[in-house]
Amino acid sequence: MRKSALFATLWLALASGPACADGGYRLWLRYGATTVPANAVVVQGSSPMLAAAAAELRRGLPVGAGPVLLANAADPRVAALRLPVAGLGDEGYLVRSVTLDGRAVTLVTAKDDRGILYGSFALLRHLDSGGSAAMIDLSSTPTIKLRVLNHWDNLDGRVERGYAGQSIWDWWNLPDDRDPRYFDYARANASIGINGTVLNNVNAKAESLTPRYIAKAAALADMFRPYGIKVYLSARFSAPVELGGLTTANPKDPKVAAWWRAKADEIYREIPDFGGFLVKANSEGQPGPRDYGASHADGANMLAAAVRPHGGIVMWRAFVYADTDPNDRAKQAYDEFKPLDGQFADNVIVQVKNGAIDFQPREPFHPLFGAMPRTPLAIEFQITKEYLGFASHLAYLAPLFSETLDADTRGRGKQVTVAQVVGAHQLSAMAGVANIGSARDWSGTTFNQANWYAFGRLAWDPTLKPETIAREWAAQTFGADPRIVDPVVQMMMKSREAVVDYTGPLGLAHLMATGHHYGPGPWVSELKRPEWNPVYYHRADRGGIGFDRTRTGSNAVAQYSPAIAKLYADPRTTPEAELLWFHHLPWTYRMPSGATLWDAMVAHYDRGVATVGELRREWDALRPLVDDERWTKTAAMLATQEREAIWWRDASLAYWMSLNQLPLPAGARAPAHDLAWYKAQSFPDAPGNP
Known part of the structure; x- marks a missing residue:
């Protein structure tokens, strides 16, 4: 044996x-x-x-x-x-x-x-x-063929944007140490239908493709196989140079293609059912085909040819965050990938984030969904809450996932949802950036487990309702007693909107502090590249706030279908939740409620803070029904969340008031400190920062 x-x-x-x-x-x-x-x-x-x-x-x-x-x-x-x-x-x-x-x-x-x-x-x-x-x-029967977790785990044990401890992969002691936790990981994934896992960070190191690390990946593959889970590896595009001694990684160079074929053969000898490669290229400093004047299709197809004889695939990320379009970062992926529709090999799937910026608490659906009908598109969600309060804040993400999956890409009665676009090809995939770490409870808190669970259930069936998923998770996690299931579901269903309210209401986004992305920083403006700065995204000044993405601004609305673009082009027909994503409006703009934009913003901030207070009181009432250990930790995290929600609210309002010179609406509480105090806060040791 x-x-x-x-x-x-x-x-x-x-x-x-x-x-x-x-x-x-x-x-x-x-x-x-x-x-x-x-x-x-x-x-x-x-x-x-x-x-x-x-x-x-x-x-x-x-x-x-x-x-x-x-x-x-x-x-x-x-x-x-x-x-x-x-x-x-x-x-x-x-x-x-x-x-x-x-x-x-x-x-x-x-x-x-x-x-x-x-x-x-x-x-x-x-x-x-x-x-x-x-x-x-x-x-x-699953709607999506490949239901995959992406681990942003580094070989040294750190997890990029991970808030639940170190990596669960003990790379140093693999392949000999077969930790029982690996089997429990596989069991949990199989229970919700996840059938693949990318073991290493998309910001990949070439060393992950060396024989030493292939043997470690093979050990994990052996443990996962009885649970129907294939392993994948993030591949660094420059590996032929770093490992193979070549002078180039040009995908059009026959020597480069031969190196990748040999590497694929080596991997499949150790892992016969290896899934294939995930690639982040020409983004945030990662090497890629554009370094050699080649296209993303050239690079993806070269790798696809290497794994094709073994039945492997290539998942090529469309997150091309580079300083190539100072006009509007939100347009970059569409501009680079839309012209390549139909040019990718049939074992390539282009992996597109749910929104065009970067996993914000709320974003409109990515315009590439519906723009590349001849190319399989995977959707990528972030389960780890980089922009939704880390592991500390209760934010049930199934409403965020479903909001995107249910979005209509066509309009005018010709509804084709994002989920239908993702499932339209024989090769289909949904990817989730994992929130799993070495913490005893896997994800930092009990409620964070629900996001892992919800991702798997929606990857299996994107039509499931967030409340249905919350109810079955709560019953399995706390017991089927309706005295606990009903209030827990109620807490979950309002939690994500609360985070949106106190961090970025009405379509505001990317307002977090620099680098670690912890806490508010809407005032940040001194970073080297314009699109690194929150001021780039909110465009606030004395006269108004919001990013004009209509014809008078960046015209990003033109990347959507004509019917959807027409909807977004007019602030009166733009969904209120996305208003400032698409429009720069005066602080005095009248909302449908009759309130000014400024008064409505303040009301959202206050509602977000108030909702967290409700969550704390509702959890307090459940103490007799939950074991002490899980109740106590959740109570502590809710206290942290309320304190930080107030911080977000007060810091943001202090900054907006410094620009618009407007008083707070009657009855609204003034920020606890002046703007200088909030700007002076520093957190160099925040977790998850690469």
Whole structure:
């Protein structure tokens, strides 16, 4: 038996045993205090993946549940039932109460072992969320083919924009140390349908492609394989120079292409099911094909040719943040990638952020969605909350994700949502920048786990409603008692909007302090490049505020379909939540409510702070229903959030008032300090700063 197979077998045996209190370690998989008899789960067939599914069911089924049968849809007894399995594909599942050989059983079936694994987790989710064990009828097929976490983890253990400790990958002690945490990571991902993970930072080091690190990645791949998870690596475009001794990384140079083919062959010898490469090129100083006068398509296609013989893919990021368009940073990706539509190889997928700037608390959907119909486009979300209060602030992100996925890219009754664009090609993907670290609870706080969970559920099915996801997560995380589920869901559903209100209301964005992105800094103006400065984005002065992206400004609205562009071109038809993203307006501009823009802004800031106060009171009321450890930590983080929400509100208003010279509306509280005090705050040791 291979060493990796032995470790997997031992862990599956342990996984069926009891678990103890954990302070959040068990995530939403909080079953395991008791186990059902082994014969309560019957498996037709044998594979590591079926063994993983059976172990999970034996660990998680309620006492008295069963019997459960895991069987392929092609099994003669299952086929005789004539169940609706034709459209399940490779990963879809059907879970149904049936009678076999005169005996009532719960059948988990699929066309592939992957579907049986996902169906087993779906059954546990159903039961753990309060669903009935009688007459079960569950069926689902993923909309998106590749559902991938992007780890911005560095080889030295630091996590860029990570707020939950160090990397969970112990690169120094891999491949020998097979930490059980890696199996729990795989279990958690499989439970929500995630089927891929990029192990290293997009700001990649060439060393990650050396034999030493390939062996470490192979060890992780061995542990993840029974859970249906492929590993990917971020590739540094200049690796042929840094590792191969070549004088160039020009994608049109045959020697460069040959180096990448040899490197791909080397990786696949160690990891036969390696997923492929993720590439950040010509962005924020990263090397890329444009260094050699070549296009993004040239670079992506050269790498795609290297992995094609092995069935691999290339995910090429469209985040091209460089000083190439001083007119409007929001236009850069569209300007560079739109002309390349149809030029990418069929195993390349262009990975586009949800918005055109950078994971802001609110952004309009990226105009590339709907602009490149001949190119598969992956959507990239940020699960780690770089701009939404780090791990400290409660901000449930499913509303942010769904806001983008549900956005109409066409208008005028010809609705094509972003989710439909993402799922339109055979090669489809959704990526999420992970919020996972070495913290005992994985993500810094219990509520941050919900964002990991929501990403996976929406990647599987983008039509799921944020409230539905919140409810099933809360029931699995805290128990199905409605006395806790209902208020927790209520807290979650208003939390992200609160962060928008106290950090950047009415379409304002990129107002954070420099470098570490912690706290407010709307006054920052002295940085070398214009688009590094918050003043570039809000354009506030004595007369007004907002970025004019209409025909009289940068004309970024023209990157959208004509119907959507027309909507955004007029402040009267622009959604209020995005108003200042597209328009520079006087402080006295009259809002639909009749209030001035200034008064409305102040009201939003105050509403955000007030909502955090509500969250604290609602959590306080739940103390008798939540274990002390998780309740205490969440209470502490909510106290931090309220203090920092007030800071954001006061600092921002102090700065805006220094420009517009307007008084606060009647009854509004004055900032606690003067503007100079807020400007003097410094945080050189804030976490997550590269």
